[in-house]
Amino acid sequence: MSTTSREVHLIERPDGLPTEGQFRIVETEVADPTEGEVLVRNVYMSVDPAMRPPLTNGQTPLDKTMGAGAIGKVIASGHSDFEEGKYVQHRFGFREYFVSDGNGLSVLDPTLGPLTCYLHVFGGTGFTAYGGLLEVGQLKDGENVFVSAAAGAVGSVACQIAKIKDCYVIGSAGSDEKCEWLKEIGVDAAINYKKEPIRKSLKAAATNGIDVYFDNVGGDHLDAALPRMNLLGRIPICGMISAYNNFGSISDGVTMLANMIYGRITMRGFVAPDFMHVREQFLADMGQWVSDGRMQYRETILEGIENAPKALIGLFTGLNIGKMLVKLSDE
Amino acid sequence: MSTTSREVHLIERPDGLPTEGQFRIVETEVADPTEGEVLVRNVYMSVDPAMRPPLTNGQTPLDKTMGAGAIGKVIASGHSDFEEGKYVQHRFGFREYFVSDGNGLSVLDPTLGPLTCYLHVFGGTGFTAYGGLLEVGQLKDGENVFVSAAAGAVGSVACQIAKIKDCYVIGSAGSDEKCEWLKEIGVDAAINYKKEPIRKSLKAAATNGIDVYFDNVGGDHLDAALPRMNLLGRIPICGMISAYNNFGSISDGVTMLANMIYGRITMRGFVAPDFMHVREQFLADMGQWVSDGRMQYRETILEGIENAPKALIGLFTGLNIGKMLVKLSDE
Numbered sequence: 001m002s003t004t005s006r007e008v009h010l011i012e013r014p015d016g017l018p019t020e021g022q023f024r025i026v027e028t029e030v031a032d033p034t035e036g037e038v039l040v041r042n043v044y045m046s047v048d049p050a051m052r053p054p055l056t057n058g059q060t061p062l063d064k065t066m067g068a069g070a071i072g073k074v075i076a077s078g079h080s081d082f083e084e085g086k087y088v089q090h091r092f093g094f095r096e097y098f099v100s101d102g103n104g105l106s107v108l109d110p111t112l113g114p115l116t117c118y119l120h121v122f123g124g125t126g127f128t129a130y131g132g133l134l135e136v137g138q139l140k141d142g143e144n145v146f147v148s149a150a151a152g153a154v155g156s157v158a159c160q161i162a163k164i165k166d167c168y169v170i171g172s173a174g175s176d177e178k179c180e181w182l183k184e185i186g187v188d189a190a191i192n193y194k195k196e197p198i199r200k201s202l203k204a205a206a207t208n209g210i211d212v213y214f215d216n217v218g219g220d221h222l223d224a225a226l227p228r229m230n231l232l233g234r235i236p237i238c239g240m241i242s243a244y245n246n247f248g249s250i251s252d253g254v255t256m257l258a259n260m261i262y263g264r265i266t267m268r269g270f271v272a273p274d275f276m277h278v279r280e281q282f283l284a285d286m287g288q289w290v291s292d293g294r295m296q297y298r299e300t301i302l303e304g305i306e307n308a309p310k311a312l313i314g315l316f317t318g319l320n321i322g323k324m325l326v327k328l329s330d331e
Numbered sequence: 332m333s334t335t336s337r338e339v340h341l342i343e344r345p346d347g348l349p350t351e352g353q354f355r356i357v358e359t360e361v362a363d364p365t366e367g368e369v370l371v372r373n374v375y376m377s378v379d380p381a382m383r384p385p386l387t388n389g390q391t392p393l394d395k396t397m398g399a400g401a402i403g404k405v406i407a408s409g410h411s412d413f414e415e416g417k418y419v420q421h422r423f424g425f426r427e428y429f430v431s432d433g434n435g436l437s438v439l440d441p442t443l444g445p446l447t448c449y450l451h452v453f454g455g456t457g458f459t460a461y462g463g464l465l466e467v468g469q470l471k472d473g474e475n476v477f478v479s480a481a482a483g484a485v486g487s488v489a490c491q492i493a494k495i496k497d498c499y500v501i502g503s504a505g506s507d508e509k510c511e512w513l514k515e516i517g518v519d520a521a522i523n524y525k526k527e528p529i530r531k532s533l534k535a536a537a538t539n540g541i542d543v544y545f546d547n548v549g550g551d552h553l554d555a556a557l558p559r560m561n562l563l564g565r566i567p568i569c570g571m572i573s574a575y576n577n578f579g580s581i582s583d584g585v586t587m588l589a590n591m592i593y594g595r596i597t598m599r600g601f602v603a604p605d606f607m608h609v610r611e612q613f614l615a616d617m618g619q620w621v622s623d624g625r626m627q628y629r630e631t632i633l634e635g636i637e638n639a640p641k642a643l644i645g646l647f648t649g650l651n652i653g654k655m656l657v658k659l660s661d662e
Contacts, residue, residue: 053589053593218588218589222588227579237588237591237592238592239592240588240589240592243586243588243589244589248558248587249587249589249590250586250587250589251586251587251588251589252584252586253583253584253585253586254584254585254586254588255574255581255582255583255584255585256579256580256581256582257549257553257568257571257574257582257585258384258549258571258574258575258580258581258582259580259600260568260598260599260600261568261569261570261571261600261601261602262384262600263600264599264600264601264602264605265599265600266597266598266599266600267591267597267598267599268591268595268596268597268598269590269591269592269593269594269595269596269597270592270595271592271595274595
């Protein structure tokens with residue numbers, strides 16, 4: 001016996017916005033699990049802007065199964081740590097089924113909220129927003145905060161944490177629909193950067209300057225924020241989605257960096273492992289905020305492994321509000 | 332009785348490289364000091380790139396005596412703290428004589444070295460290099476360091492501190508003569524950025540990457556350094572001399588900032604008061620290094636108050652090697 005699975009391969013390195021033709025859906029047979037192994041059926045997988053640079057820089061191999069954060073269900077088990085019916089979280093997305101010896105799987109205790117939440121508010125994007133804002137950004141209660149790509153999975157959490165900390169929050173996004181949602185989750189000034197140059201609208205919104213700019217975009221957004229930064233401001237650099245589709249991740253030219261000196265600004269690039277020491281606190285805080293209703297989220301879910309490339313590409317064309325996920329099977 | 336003094340006024344705000352015509356030498360009469368006052372004859376004054384932005388942004392008033400770090404000699408005193416013949420350090424440069432009630436004057440103990448040293452290695456530029464590299468840049472022994480404007484007053488001290496800390500040091504400057512001097516003071520790779528794009532020559536020199544980039548230039552130099560930065564690298568932003576003559580201190584576009592994320596880089600703008608807590612240690616270390624001969628310096632000295640505007644402008648045209656000073660009278 002075996003199980004037929006479909007998986008996603010990268011077959012050509014994109015130069016610019018990836019196209020669906022640069023990916024291939026490949027059918028394979030997954031052998032039955034033997035003693036010490038489990039068969040996992042994936043349920044949800046995550047796509048994330050940070051997946052884009054590896055497609056071009058070579059870190060994502062060609063013609064091999066791609067990886068992504070995902071949640072699956074154990075459907076056959078020869079491993080005592082992973083009972084049949086349990087949900088497991090892992091990095092083996094972009095495939096429907098796989099067999100594992102348990103390495104890289106962690107059993108998920110689904111009591112904090114719906115299953116999908118483990119891929120956003122309780123997962124990497126939530127933790128990135130939490131640590132990026134509070135640890136890297138050293139946010140203090142009541143400060144003035146600007147978040148770009150604010151309607152995205154990380155940005156929307158960052159905005160709400162800042163609101164919980166009594167901050168004045170400016171968020172930018174690329175559509176009126178996204179801006180409407182930002183207002184619903186408490187953002188004080190929601191900027192549709194496609195309507196007017198971000199430099200102009202940010203200047204108008206940031207009447208008290210910016211103490212922390214949580215940057216997901218880079219390029220023109222960073223250039224607009226720099227002259228608005230208050231003394232001793234902080235710029236956690238979480239992502240540069242504006243640059244990821246350019247060869248070498250080259251962004252629009254940032255010309256206002258002299259403000260770094262006048263304002264004695266700190267800018268810092270980071271990844272979530274930089275603040276693992278606050279992970280327990282993060283889970284406690286986030287669990288509380290979600291159950292209080294103070295942390296809201298939206299999901300954009302495409303269905304079927306065949307739509308995984310489209311989901312990934314859609315991150316760069318504004319397809320998602322909140323977290324972009326792919327549903328691979330019923331729970 | 333009174334003393335005839337000449338002083339420098341800014342009479343027109345520069346847009347671009349300042350011209351001598353935008354300054355005026357004004358003759359005034361300085362009254363004799365009364366009880367509790369001193370008459371100071373300035374001996375040396377400092378010009379510094381950081382003086383440039385205030386000329387345009389309005390911080391330097393028009394038609395008033397400009398300020399600058401300077402050393403003067405007390406030539407008449409009615410104040411017991413400042414005996415006749417003592418040297419005093421202060422911010423009342425750009426003038427030949429002045430009367431003071433002692434506010435802002437500090438008596439100089441000229442035992443550490445020649446008088447001019449108090450305006451560079453023992454002064455603001457030396458301290459800026461020391462704190463910028465060791466405190467802001469968190470330099471560790473043996474790291475790989477890049478210093479731009481390396482033959483300037485701050486850069487040349489930064490290079491030598493890095494060599495004292497057993498680092499591999501790359502320095503950039505704008506002439507072969509400056510690069511020759513950089514080699515004399517121990518710089519491992521001296522780049523004349525006017526000969527070849529800095530991006531290319533820096534890539535060739537930084538075979539082990541860069542752990543600390545001490546940035547005095549911004550623009551193309553910063554853009555060249557970013558892709559060369561090692562994991563957890565640091566970029567103390569000391570100055571952006573490439574931008575200071577542009578309206579709004581706009582630099583050439585910096586396009587490689589996505590490297591901030593991949594390398595988890597920290598970039599920080601600073602001013603010397605940020606690290607006053609290491610001032611005692613700085614004076615002890617620098618005194619030792621200068622007397623050991625491990626800290627060398629060069630001075631470019633123009634003579635006479637009438638040449639003060641020329642000295643200031645010359646900072647942006649490459650006129651100086653090492654510290655640019657104006658000699659206003661004999662010691």
